[in-house]
Amino acid sequence: MGKRQIGGRLGRNAGILPPGGEAALAAIGLAAFLIGTLPGLSAPVAMPLTAACVAVALAFAVLYALRLLAAPDRRRYALSVPALVDFLAAVPVPLTLLAGLPGGSARLLGVLWALKLIRLNPAFAMLARVLRNERQTLLSVTTVFLVFALFAATLEFLLERNAQPDVFDSVPAALWWAATTVTTTGYGDKVPITFAGRLLGGGVMVAGIGLFALWAGIVASGFAAELRRREFLEAWDVVVRLPLFRDLGAASLAEIANMLKVETCATGAVIVRRGQPGESMYFIAEGAAEVHTDRGPVRLGPGQFFGEAALITDAPRNATVTAAAPTRLLRLDVVDFRSLAAHQPELLHIIEAEDARRKAGGA
Numbered sequence: 001m002g003k004r005q006i007g008g009r010l011g012r013n014a015g016i017l018p019p020g021g022e023a024a025l026a027a028i029g030l031a032a033f034l035i036g037t038l039p040g041l042s043a044p045v046a047m048p049l050t051a052a053c054v055a056v057a058l059a060f061a062v063l064y065a066l067r068l069l070a071a072p073d074r075r076r077y078a079l080s081v082p083a084l085v086d087f088l089a090a091v092p093v094p095l096t097l098l099a100g101l102p103g104g105s106a107r108l109l110g111v112l113w114a115l116k117l118i119r120l121n122p123a124f125a126m127l128a129r130v131l132r133n134e135r136q137t138l139l140s141v142t143t144v145f146l147v148f149a150l151f152a153a154t155l156e157f158l159l160e161r162n163a164q165p166d167v168f169d170s171v172p173a174a175l176w177w178a179a180t181t182v183t184t185t186g187y188g189d190k191v192p193i194t195f196a197g198r199l200l201g202g203g204v205m206v207a208g209i210g211l212f213a214l215w216a217g218i219v220a221s222g223f224a225a226e227l228r229r230r231e232f233l234e235a236w237d238v239v240v241r242l243p244l245f246r247d248l249g250a251a252s253l254a255e256i257a258n259m260l261k262v263e264t265c266a267t268g269a270v271i272v273r274r275g276q277p278g279e280s281m282y283f284i285a286e287g288a289a290e291v292h293t294d295r296g297p298v299r300l301g302p303g304q305f306f307g308e309a310a311l312i313t314d315a316p317r318n319a320t321v322t323a324a325a326p327t328r329l330l331r332l333d334v335v336d337f338r339s340l341a342a343h344q345p346e347l348l349h350i351i352e353a354e355d356a357r358r359k360a361g362g363a
């Protein structure tokens with residue numbers, strides 16, 4: 001069974017309550033749980049907070065039960081990560097209350113509702129994917145980080161143990177110093193007092209910043225690569241279905257998909273305006289575009305293109321084009337158009353022929 005199908009099922013199950021509503025419930029529950037831990041709350045304040053926590057816990061329990069009942073393959077659904085998060089948000093609070101744990105302590109398990117915010121946010125799925133893709137590199141940097149902290153702690157222990165035998169009494173104690181120094185946190189509970197010890201401390205702080213920058217750089221480049229990959233797949237999905245590219249091989253299609261950027265337009269949005277210089281041409285993936293020509297409007301549908309004339313002739317746009325429906329377009333910028341025209345002259349010929357037909361007044 002395809003992964004896509006399971007994902008679809010989970011998606012449909014998730015539709016019992018819109019993600020926004022579920023996130024709002026989690027936020028209300030978390031706020032009630034956090035405020036409820038403040039000392040000295042009067043009964044009129046504490047009561048509604050407890051009621052809110054119980055209501056949120058019950059709502060999540062009902063949601064979980066409904067999703068489980070609606071799932072075609074319950075075992076598979078129950079073992080999926082989204083379902084496990086739903087389970088953690090639904091079961092522990094009511095269970096501990098039923099087991100007789102005092103309400104105040106049971107409510108602390110409401111912290112698990114924060115997991116819902118992660119599970120409901122699609123951006124976190126991407127973060128998880130980036131971390132998975134970059135795990136080897138991140139693991140190497142983390143190992144360097146730990147080894148570096150261990151060396152720094154051992155050296156600092158050697159340098160400081162005579163001057164401060166109570167503070168730097170062991171390598172594990174110095175490791176705490178190393179951890180707060182490498183991360184540049186510096187609690188100040190263990191501070192070197194010898195010249196050499198301070199010198200080492202300064203070096204460790206600077207190196208710590210460098211290691212964190214390395215970590216951040218790896219994650220950022222992982223994000224950029226993932227975004228590019230998604231864009232490529234989205235473009236590829238459309239490119240392989242466009243009649244214009246029907247006869248091209250996989251390598252050429254990949255080259256084109258790499259160049260195209262996906263854009264979405266609402267109905268009525270102006271995509272190109274008559275008289276303006278042309279910087280891109282567009283392929284319609286879904287929806288429709290309306291070309292406002294002197295001879296009346298011309299409707300273009302999926303698989304067709306527009307905006308080529310300005311790129312071929314370097315003249316301003318000869319018509320205004322608007323989206324006639326919610327439309328998904330693939331944009332080809334002029335530099336990529338030139339490079340494509342050089343690599344795939346037959347494509348340029350097809351585009352030029354269509355442009356000539358339009359100019360001659362063809363429908």
Ligand code: CMP
Nearest residue numbers: 291298306307308309310317318319358
């Ligand atoms: P361009 O001049 O770059 O920008 C406006 C676009 O409208 C133009 O390229 C063509 O792609 C498109 N266009 C102009 N006239 C027609 C027509 N008669 N039929 C279809 N498309 C047209």
